[in-house]
Amino acid sequence: MNKIKTIGVLTSGGDAPGMNAAIRSVVRTAHFSGLVVKGVLRGYKGLLEKTIIDMPLRSVSGTLQSGGTILHTARSPEFREDAGVELAKQNCIEMGIDGLVVIGGDGSFRGARDLSLKGIPCIGIPCTIDNDISCTDYTIGFDTAVNTVVEIVDKLRDTSQSHNRCSIVEVMGNNCGDIALYTGLGCGAEAVIIPEVRHDLERDVLHEMREALQKGKTHFIIIVSEGVTGERAKHRKMDAFQLAQYIEEKTGVETRTTVIGYIQRGGKPSAKDRFVGSMMGSYAVKLLKNGIGNRVVVMRNNKLMDYDILEALSMNKTIDFEVLQTLNEIS
Numbered sequence: 616m617n618k619i620k621t622i623g624v625l626t627s628g629g630d631a632p633g634m635n636a637a638i639r640s641v642v643r644t645a646h647f648s649g650l651v652v653k654g655v656l657r658g659y660k661g662l663l664e665k666t667i668i669d670m671p672l673r674s675v676s677g678t679l680q681s682g683g684t685i686l687h688t689a690r691s692p693e694f695r696e697d698a699g700v701e702l703a704k705q706n707c708i709e710m711g712i713d714g715l716v717v718i719g720g721d722g723s724f725r726g727a728r729d730l731s732l733k734g735i736p737c738i739g740i741p742c743t744i745d746n747d748i749s750c751t752d753y754t755i756g757f758d759t760a761v762n763t764v765v766e767i768v769d770k771l772r773d774t775s776q777s778h779n780r781c782s783i784v785e786v787m788g789n790n791c792g793d794i795a796l797y798t799g800l801g802c803g804a805e806a807v808i809i810p811e812v813r814h815d816l817e818r819d820v821l822h823e824m825r826e827a828l829q830k831g832k833t834h835f836i837i838i839v840s841e842g843v844t845g846e847r848a849k850h851r852k853m854d855a856f857q858l859a860q861y862i863e864e865k866t867g868v869e870t871r872t873t874v875i876g877y878i879q880r881g882g883k884p885s886a887k888d889r890f891v892g893s894m895m896g897s898y899a900v901k902l903l904k905n906g907i908g909n910r911v912v913v914m915r916n917n918k919l920m921d922y923d924i925l926e927a928l929s930m931n932k933t934i935d936f937e938v939l940q941t942l943n944e945i946s
């Protein structure tokens with residue numbers, strides 16, 4: 616492998632709070648290590664279109680606390696084709712990029728693997744609010760998103776309580792129920808509906824609600840993951856509004872739906888996301904500096920380590936059933 620002198624950094628896929636912390640750390644660590652850094656704008660699209668900027672030390676000043684991504688992001692279907700990856704490789708060579716840090720989700724890592732196989736070493740950093748990447752316990756952005764949802768649900772509880780209503784809250788997460796599960800526990804939801812569990816609505820929700828009503832409960836919060844009721848759900852039976860109608864018909868409790876949507880992706884990153892972003896950014900640059908590519912930085916049991924991208928992509932993600940069990944016991 617050739618000596619790495621210049622590295623590129625890009626953000627790809629859905630943005631997430633903490634992306635800037637990771638970019639900043641990549642830039643600062645690279646300068647500290649005597650490397651030149653270039654920023655690729657709009658993810659892999661930018662590699663194909665050569666929208667590439669210099670990133671001097673001060674280019675990341677004041678960005679640690681900001682949401683979104685200063686490098687912008689995009690989803691790039693062209694990059695799924697071999698011709699796209701080949702063009703990206705040629706552009707890297709032309710622009711003098713010897714190695715690349717890719718900050719994003721597992722779709723972004725597929726691109727990083729393809730580019731690595733063509734001889735441009737890439738390191739992936741897991742960054743998505745969904746926490747849906749199998750190889751790591753944590754993805755940058757998850758903590759901030761969960762805090763955002765908890766804050767919103769606290770407000771919804773006020774009005775649900777006042778009106779004796781049931782609130783259905785649809786949260787993001789793609790096909791992973793982690794945002795729903797962790798916010799469910801964090802805000803004391805009465806039920807959580809996630810794609811990883813085969814739910815029986817009658818048993819898990821309606822029966823529980825009727826029993827609680829008999830004991831004097833007057834309002835309910837039900838968190839449902841978009842992986843169950845959202846447009847891209849794999850086995851959608853009803854959307855969140857139809858679910859509300861169904862629950863109202865079956866229990867007699869007036870029910871309203873709130874789909875939280877993109878608010879979950881914005882906002883100042885939490886301390887945890889700034890911390891993990893900074894640590895992972897630095898780790899990624901050190902790998903590249905040592906001539907190591909085709910790896911993804913992960914967090915396992917609160918320790919940073921790295922996996923081969925191919926191996927990382929083949930792992931299966933499961934939810935933490937202990938969290939679900941606790942939620943069911945104390946809700």
Ligand code: F6P
Nearest residue numbers: 629720743744745787788789880
């Ligand atoms: O991956 C993050 C995420 O926000 C998912 O939770 C959601 O399903 C998806 O991105 C939305 O993607 P888009 O920005 O393409 O609408």
